Each structure stands twice: as C-alpha cells, then as structure tokens.
Amino acid sequence: MSVIYDRVALIGLGLIASSMFWAMKRKGLAGEVTGYARSDATRETARRIGLCDHVYDSAAEAVAGADLVVLCVPVGVMGQVAADIAPHLKPGATVTDVGSVKRDVIDSVGPHLPENVHFIPGHPLAGTEHSGPESGFAELFDQRWCLLVPVEGSDRAAVDRLRQLWEGIGSNVQEMEADHHDLVLAVTSHAPHLIAYTMVGVADDLSRVTDREVITYSAAGFRDFTRIAASDPTMWRDVFLSNKDATLEILGRFTEELFALQRAIRTGDGDHLHDYFTRTRAIRRGIIEAGQDTDAPDFGRKKSGP
Amino acid sequence: MSVIYDRVALIGLGLIASSMFWAMKRKGLAGEVTGYARSDATRETARRIGLCDHVYDSAAEAVAGADLVVLCVPVGVMGQVAADIAPHLKPGATVTDVGSVKRDVIDSVGPHLPENVHFIPGHPLAGTEHSGPESGFAELFDQRWCLLVPVEGSDRAAVDRLRQLWEGIGSNVQEMEADHHDLVLAVTSHAPHLIAYTMVGVADDLSRVTDREVITYSAAGFRDFTRIAASDPTMWRDVFLSNKDATLEILGRFTEELFALQRAIRTGDGDHLHDYFTRTRAIRRGIIEAGQDTDAPDFGRKKSGP
Ligand SMILES: NC(=O)c1ccc[n+]([C@@H]2O[C@H](COP(=O)([O-])OP(=O)(O)OC[C@H]3O[C@@H](n4cnc5c(N)ncnc54)[C@H](OP(=O)(O)O)[C@@H]3O)[C@@H](O)[C@H]2O)c1
Ligand SMILES: NC(=O)c1ccc[n+]([C@@H]2O[C@H](COP(=O)([O-])OP(=O)(O)OC[C@H]3O[C@@H](n4cnc5c(N)ncnc54)[C@H](OP(=O)(O)O)[C@@H]3O)[C@@H](O)[C@H]2O)c1
Numbered sequence: 001m002s003v004i005y006d007r008v009a010l011i012g013l014g015l016i017a018s019s020m021f022w023a024m025k026r027k028g029l030a031g032e033v034t035g036y037a038r039s040d041a042t043r044e045t046a047r048r049i050g051l052c053d054h055v056y057d058s059a060a061e062a063v064a065g066a067d068l069v070v071l072c073v074p075v076g077v078m079g080q081v082a083a084d085i086a087p088h089l090k091p092g093a094t095v096t097d098v099g100s101v102k103r104d105v106i107d108s109v110g111p112h113l114p115e116n117v118h119f120i121p122g123h124p125l126a127g128t129e130h131s132g133p134e135s136g137f138a139e140l141f142d143q144r145w146c147l148l149v150p151v152e153g154s155d156r157a158a159v160d161r162l163r164q165l166w167e168g169i170g171s172n173v174q175e176m177e178a179d180h181h182d183l184v185l186a187v188t189s190h191a192p193h194l195i196a197y198t199m200v201g202v203a204d205d206l207s208r209v210t211d212r213e214v215i216t217y218s219a220a221g222f223r224d225f226t227r228i229a230a231s232d233p234t235m236w237r238d239v240f241l242s243n244k245d246a247t248l249e250i251l252g253r254f255t256e257e258l259f260a261l262q263r264a265i266r267t268g269d270g271d272h273l274h275d276y277f278t279r280t281r282a283i284r285r286g287i288i289e290a291g292q293d294t295d296a297p298d299f300g301r302k303k304s305g306p
Numbered sequence: 307m308s309v310i311y312d313r314v315a316l317i318g319l320g321l322i323a324s325s326m327f328w329a330m331k332r333k334g335l336a337g338e339v340t341g342y343a344r345s346d347a348t349r350e351t352a353r354r355i356g357l358c359d360h361v362y363d364s365a366a367e368a369v370a371g372a373d374l375v376v377l378c379v380p381v382g383v384m385g386q387v388a389a390d391i392a393p394h395l396k397p398g399a400t401v402t403d404v405g406s407v408k409r410d411v412i413d414s415v416g417p418h419l420p421e422n423v424h425f426i427p428g429h430p431l432a433g434t435e436h437s438g439p440e441s442g443f444a445e446l447f448d449q450r451w452c453l454l455v456p457v458e459g460s461d462r463a464a465v466d467r468l469r470q471l472w473e474g475i476g477s478n479v480q481e482m483e484a485d486h487h488d489l490v491l492a493v494t495s496h497a498p499h500l501i502a503y504t505m506v507g508v509a510d511d512l513s514r515v516t517d518r519e520v521i522t523y524s525a526a527g528f529r530d531f532t533r534i535a536a537s538d539p540t541m542w543r544d545v546f547l548s549n550k551d552a553t554l555e556i557l558g559r560f561t562e563e564l565f566a567l568q569r570a571i572r573t574g575d576g577d578h579l580h581d582y583f584t585r586t587r588a589i590r591r592g593i594i595e596a597g598q599d600t601d602a603p604d605f606g607r608k609k610s611g612p
Contacts, residue, residue, distance in 0.1 A: 076576075125523055128603035129590075135603070145523060184519050187509050192527040194571075195501055198564045200586040202556065203493050205563075213490050215592040217431055217451060221502070222494040223599045224530045230590035233583035240571045240579060250508065251568055255561060257511075258504045262557055265500075265546045270382075273546060277539035280506040284435075284536035286521040293529045297434035297441070299605040 004165045005094075006031040009066035011059050011081055012073035013037040013046045015127065016098045018136025020070065021051055023169040026138045036062035037133070038073075045133045060088040068165070071097035071109070076238035079108030091116040094158050098124055100185060100235070102149045102178040104242035110151065118158035121149040123181065124171060125189075131232040142170035143291060149178050179246075186246035190239055191254060194247065196228035197236070310471045311400075312337040315372035317365050317387055318379035319343040319352045321433065322404045324442025326376065327357055329475040332444045342368035343439070344379075351439045366394040374471070377403035377415070382544035385414030397422040400464050404430055406491060406541070408455045408484040410548035416457065424464035427455040429487065430477060431495075437538040448476035449597060455484050485552075492552035496545055497560060500553065502534035503542070 008030040010017040017035065024030045035052030036059045037043050046055045056062040063069050063085045073081055078099055089095065095117055099105045102121050113119050126144035128135065146166040150159050163173045176184070203214045203222065218226065240247055264272040288295045314336040316323040323341065330336045341358030342365045343349050352361045362368040369375050369391045379387055384405055395401065401423055405411045408427050419425050432450035434441065452472040456465050469479045482490070509520045509528065524532065546553055570578040594601045 130603050137603075147523075184515050184523055187512060187515050188520060188523045188528040191508075192505055192531055194567060195505060195564070196527070197583055197586050198567055199498055199501060199560060200589055201582055202497075202559050202563050204585060204589055206493060206556075206559070208486075209490050209493050211589065211592065214494060215589065215596050215598065217453075217490055217494045218593050218598050221496075221498040221534055223593050224534060225498055226586070226590040226593055227599070227605065228527050228530060229583070229586040231583075233580045233587070236583055237576050237579040241574055241576055244571055244574075248568060248571060250512075251564070253508050253512070254505060255564065257508050258501070258557070258561065261500060261504055262554060265550055265554060268547055268550075270543050270547055273543040274539045276507055277503055277535070277537075277542055279510060280503050280532070280535040281539070283506055283510055283517065283521065284532040286517065287524050287529055287532055290521050292521065292524050293533070297436050297443075299533065 002028070003031050004029050004161060004168060005066075005068040007066045008033045008068045008070065009063045010035045010052065011037075011062060011069065011071050011085065013042055013051060013055075013133045014072060015131045015135045015140075016124065017070065017072035018046075018051050018133050019126075019138065019140035020072070020098075020136075020169060022136055022138035023141055024165075027168050029165055029168045030068075034062045034066065042133055049134060051133055051136075059085050063088050063090075063093075065090055067093055068162070069093060069095045071095070071099070074235050074238040075099040075101050075105055075242045076234075078105050079112065082109040082112040086112045086114060089114060089117050092118075094118040094120055094162060096120050096122045096162055098122060100189065100239045101243040102147075102181045106149070106151055106178055118155050119151060120154055120159055120162050121151065121178070122162065122166070123147045123149070123185075124166070126171075127231075129227050129230045131235070139170070141166070144171055146171035146173050147176045147181055148173060149176055149181055151178075182243050183246045183249075186243060186250045190243055190247045191250040193228055193231065193236060194240060194251065195254070196225040199225050200229040308334070309337050310335050310467060310474060311374040313372045314339045314374045314376065315369045316341045316358065317368060317375065317377050317391065319348055319357060319361070319439045320378060321437045321441045321446075322430065323376070323378035324352075324357050324439050325432075325444065325446035326378070326404075326442075326475065328442055328444035329447055330471075333474050335471055335474045336374075340368045340372065348439055355440060357439055357442075365391050369394050369396075369399075371396055373399055374468070375399060375401045377401070377405070380541050380544040381405040381407050381411055381548045382540075384411050385418065388415040388418040392418045392420060395420060395423050398424075400424040400426060400468060402426045402428045402468055404428060406495070406545045407549040408453075408487045412455070412457055412484055424461050425457055426460055426465055426468050427457065427484070428468065428472070429453045429455070429491075430472070432477075433537075435533050435536045437541070445476070447472070450477055452477035452479050453482045453487055454479060455482055455487055457484075488549050489552045489555075492549060492556045496549055496553045497556040499534055499537065499542060500546060500557065501560070502531040505531050506535040
C-alpha cells in the first residue's frame with residue numbers, strides 16, 4: 001500500500017498509539033510518524049523501542065507540520081491536549097482521536113480547534129487489558145471495527161482519507177452518529193466493564209471467602225471478569241465520567257433485569273430462568289458467525305503452568 | 307499410571323462425563339467404563355464416538371458391579387437419579403458426583419443411598435461453554451482444581467482413592483466443607499454467570515440498539531459475557547435454584563457496590579472510581595501468578611475470520 005499521510009503525529013503513546021504505529025509501519029501508510037507522551041519515562045521507553053520515527057518533548061513540536069494528528073490520551077484530558085496543540089496545527093491538517101466516548105470528546109476538543117483543520121472523531125473497537133507503550137502490536141485492529149463520527153460540516157475527502165488509513169491498518173470502518181455511538185458502546189463495553197469491576201471488588205471484599213480462595217478457584221467464570229477488571233483505571237474512570245448518561249441508563253436496565261432474575265431464583269421460577277438463559281445463546285451464535293469471536297472452547301486459551 | 311477403579315460408571319454423558327472418560331483412558335485409570343444417558347440420541351452419539359466401553363439403556367445396568375459411580379447430570383435431577391440406581395449399587399462401591407452445588411446435592415442424594423456404599427461428593431472446577439457428549443476432551447481438568455466434599459463419616463481410604471483418580475485425571479485436589487464450597491462458588495462462578503446472562507439479555511432487549519449492532523460491535527468486553535451466557539440453560543437453572551441462598555447473598559452485595567459506583571458516576575466522584583478500579587487489578591495478578599489463567603492479551607485468543 002502507498003503512503004496516505006506524509007506526516008502523522010501520535011499524542012499519547014500507550015496501547016492504542018503504539019498499535020497504530022506498528023500497523024502503519026507494517027503497510028507503509030505514513031511517511032513519518034512523530035510522537036509525544038506526557039511523562040519522561042514513556043517518551044524514553046518509546047525512543048528505546050523505536051516507537052515513532054521521532055519522539056518530541058512537547059506536543060507542540062510533535063504536531064508541527066503533521067497532516068494527521070491522532071489524540072491517543074484518556075478522554076478526560078482530550079480537551080486540554082487540544083488546547084495545547086491548537087496554535088501549532090498545520091492549516092488543512094486532520095485531527096482525529098481514538099477515545100472510547102464521542103459526544104464528550106467532540107464537545108471538549110471541537111471548540112479549541114481552528115477553522116482551518118478538519119476534526120474527525122474516531123474510535124477503534126479493539127483493545128486488550130494491557131496498557132502503555134510496550135503493549136502495542138500491529139495486529140490489534142485486524143478485522144476489528146473502527147467507528148468514525150464525522151461532525152457537522154466534516155469534509156468528505158478528509159473523512160475518506162482517514163477511512164483509508166484505518167482500512168490500511170486492518171480495520172473495517174463504519175460511520176456513526178455521536179450519541180448513538182455512546183449508547184451502543186455503553187451496552188457493548190462500558191456497562192460490562194463496570195459490572196466486571198464491581199464483581200471483582202465484591203469478591204475482594206468478602207470476609208468469609210479469602211482472596212486466596214477467590215484466586216485459586218477463579219477458573220469457573222470469575223477469571224474472565226478479572227481480565228476485564230484489570231484494565232487501566234484512569235482510562236475507565238474517564239470513560240464512565242464522560243459517558244455518564246448512557247452508562248447509567250444501561251445500568252438501570254441491567255439492575256431491573258437482575259432483580260427480576262433474583263426474584264425468579266427466590267421464588268423458584270425455573271421456567272423464567274430457563275427461558276432467559278436460552279434467549280441469550282442466540283447472541284453468542286451471532287457474534288461467532290460475524291467473525292467477532294472464536295468458537296474454540298474457553299476462547300481457546302492456553303493453560304499456563306503455575 | 308495403574309488402574310485405580312476396575313469398573314467406573316458414568317451417569318449422564320455430557321461435557322464433564324466425556325472429559326472424565328477421555329482423561330481416564332489417557333492414563334489407564336479405569337479397567338472398564340460404562341455409561342448411561344437419558345436420551346436415545348445421546349446414548350447413540352456416545353456409542354458412535356466410542357465414549358464409554360459400554361453404553362447401557364438403563365442406569366441400573368450401567369451401575370451394576372461398578373466400583374465407582376459418577377453422577378454427571380444437572381444438579382436438579384441428582385436425587386432422582388440416586389433413587390433410580392440405589393437398589394443396583396454394588397456393596398462397598400463409591401458414589402460421587404460432579405455437580406456445581408454441594409449442600410443441595412448432599413441433601414437430595416444422600417438419603418437414597420444404602421449404608422454399604424461410600425458417598426463422596428465432588429466438584430471439578432473446570433468447564434467450557436459447550437455441552438453434550440461430543441464437547442469433552444482429555445485435557446479439560448489439567449491443572450484445574452477438583453474439590454472433594456466428604457460428608458460426615460466418609461471413609462478415609464475411599465476419599466483417598468477418589469483423590470488419586472482426580473489427580474490421575476490431571477487435577478489438583480482439595481477438600482472443602484459443603485456450605486463453604488457453595489459460598490466460594492457463588493462468588494467465583496454462580497453470581498458471575500447470572501450477571502453475564504443478565505447483561506446479554508439487556509443488550510438483546512434494547513430497542514434503540516439493534517441485535518445486529520450488539521453483535522457487530524461486541525468486541526469490547528461484552529463478547530466475554532456472551533461466552534459465559536452461552537452455557538447450558540438447564541445446568542444453570544438448576545445451579546441457581548439449588549444454591550439459592552449463597553447466590554442471593556452475593557448478588558445482594560454486588561448490587562450494593564454497583565449502586566455505590568453508579569452514584570460515583572452520577573456525582574462525578576472520579577477518585578472513588580479510580581481507587582476501586584486500582585484495587586481490582588491485584589486479584590488479576592494473583593490469578594495469573596497462581597497459574598489459573600494466561601497473561602496473554604485478550605486470553606491470547608485467535609481472530610476468526612467472518
Ligand atoms: N485500551 C483500550 O482497550 C482502548 C480501546 C479503544 C480506545 N481506547 C481509547 O484510547 C485512548 C488511549 O488508551 P490506551 O489504552 O492507549 O491508554 P494507555 O496505554 O494508558 O496510554 C495513554 C497515553 O496517554 C498519555 N497521557 C495521559 N495523560 C496525558 C496528558 N495529560 N497529556 C499527554 N499525554 C497524556 C499517557 O502518557 P504517560 O504514559 O506519560 O502517562 C500514555 O502515553 C483512550 O482515550 C481510550 O479511551 C482504548
Ligand atoms: N459445564 C460445566 O462447566 C461444569 C463444570 C463443573 C461441573 N458441572 C456439573 O456437571 C454436571 C453435568 O454438566 P455437563 O456440563 O456435563 O452437562 P451436559 O453436557 O449438559 O450433560 C448432561 C448430561 O446429563 C444427562 N441427563 C440430564 N437429565 C438426566 C436425567 N434426568 N437422567 C439421566 N441423565 C440425565 C443428559 O442426558 P441427555 O443428553 O440425554 O439429555 C446429559 O448426558 C452438572 O451437575 C453441572 O453442574 C458442569
């Protein structure tokens with residue numbers, strides 16, 4: 001594939017930025033990639049492992065002359081970062097982001113950007129429970145979806161070019177409206193994460209079952225929750241605070257259903273339980289048929305010796 | 307390894323029974339293995355794939371002369387099965403089970419068994435979301451725990467022999483008291499399963515997000531829930547109904563915590579969220595260090611093409 005942007009700047013050098021870097025390099029999609037992260041430690045790690053062609057000590061330097069700027073920081077600091085870089089953006093550049101929430105990012109980033117740049121929010125639906133500059137890998141986005149959320153008046157050509165980049169990175173691209181994005185993600189990601197965090201916290205807190213027992217006997221369902229609940233605390237704090245309404249709406253529906261199932265358990269209503277558990281299997285089948293997960297038992301994971 | 311029981315009878319021929327069969331064969335732990343399942347279809351499948359040395363059309367025939375009888379049926383029917391086989395048990399035989407709940411199984415099976423057999427309830431903490439006679443494999447129990455729950459007056463030699471079998475099958479064996487077992491499992495398995503079923507049901511029900519969207523954009527956390535929520539409805543209905551008290555206790559704690567986190571989201575209390583999410587990471591580390599899960603990102607699962 002050929003170069004899509006001559007110069008790309010990655011602001012924030014964690015899991016998503018580093019995976020984008022390796023994916024762009026794999027296909028030669030960017031002429032040059034510059035980078036910036038907040039801490040000395042992260043910038044040094046990036047230099048050591050060759051993440052970015054050049055790592056700068058300021059965001060201003062990193063974005064200077066860039067045709068594409070990708071904000072890869074937690075959603076709670078997107079606005080501040082946008083304010084920092086705004087005076088240094090090249091006219092005609094595209095600014096995008098990878099934040100897990102879209103309405104809040106649009107509201108906090110948009111007002112800072114000059115008229116002469118294209119702002120095209122985005123969100124790659126791919127991640128792992130690991131974070132930081134060393135956790136990235138080129139294949140992260142392969143066959144995963146990337147949602148682009150053009151704002152009012154977004155330039156068609158600029159959107160199409162960004163779409164090309166994500167397709168080159170390996171993703172399927174879809175456009176979606178911001179509020180709908182936030183609701184869909186509240187269902188498929190944000191509420192499940194909060195629930196997993198909650199359940200792991202409960203297990204940790206119980207006085208009659210020790211942490212040692214929880215850890216030892218975790219194989220039976222719980223350990224899947226612990227993987228989700230090992231995700232970065234800062235990233236997730238920001239996600240919940242900035243997608244408050246949709247997350248709370250879904251959690252409200254969730255507790256309503258949970259109470260109905262609890263009542264069925266209490267009253268011994270086996271039919272209610274059996275019907276509910278039968279219905280949920282169809283969704284799993286759909287996900288496997290859509291190629292969004294493996295059908296291998298237990299995700300096909302390898303046992304790891306103690 | 308040498309033969310531990312001359313004749314083993316498996317009652318119920320699903321995931322657990324078939325995995326036990328292949329694991330016993332792998333190491334030659336049983337002289338002969340007989341089997342019985344309720345439906346013609348399952349018995350025919352078992353005969354076709356060589357599951358059991360001999361599959362009988364009645365439980366009575368299958369258990370005749372067996373030194374070890376393993377009840378591998380849903381917990382709700384354990385009592386009925388015990389009543390059926392009781393008159394046909396060989397004196398001195400050991401009867402065990404693999405049910406996911408122990409107090410209820412002890413109460414429903416125990417009274418049916420004659421004085422001259424050893425009843426030693428058990429529970430291998432291993433499973434997948436698949437079920438039926440063709441879903442089993444010899445490695446299922448490798449490095450996983452098997453909990454034995456001896457009842458009052460259990461014969462030491464009989465318990466030790468059953469322990470040897472499970473160790474030969476590949477498990478680590480631990481003894482535990484029945485009520486404590488049920489509480490530990492409510493935390494590590496039963497409550498997480500109900501929560502996953504609930505969340506998947508909520509997603510399925512939402513009118514503003516289509517099932518197609520849920521399926522397509524499921525990569526981000528939700529699809530782990532769908533795997534758990536694809537487990538057998540009958541097995542899980544029985545688990546919840548027979549471990550009612552412990553499950554409801556844990557779910558009560560869970561909703562209490564969930565409400566506290568929802569309030570933190572509503573009031574914008576980022577510190578509460580961040581602290582909570584930091585604490586839960588330690589449990590994950592413990593599980594990985596204990597060899598109970600892989601540290602590979604995303605369980606190391608393979609992408610499956612559409
Ligand atoms: N992880 C996922 O599963 C996933 C999936 C899709 C989208 N996302 C979104 O992608 C974004 C990045 O997530 P990630 O997983 O890549 O996070 P990460 O691995 O934790 O990396 C975050 C990066 O942001 C930098 N940063 C934090 N605050 C900053 C600030 N005030 N100014 C400049 N840089 C700052 C960090 O720098 P230091 O290292 O110096 O602190 C780090 O380089 C988030 O918005 C997240 O919502 C994540
Ligand atoms: N799956 C897990 O993850 C897991 C883990 C640990 C323990 N367990 C426990 O293991 C037991 C079996 O689970 P599984 O996953 O192996 O289930 P499964 O694959 O669904 O198999 C259940 C077997 O029980 C038979 N059965 C059902 N009702 C019966 C009856 N009234 N009389 C005789 N046979 C009957 C079924 O026969 P048909 O096929 O003819 O209907 C089938 O062969 C359950 O008690 C469960 O709690 C399961």
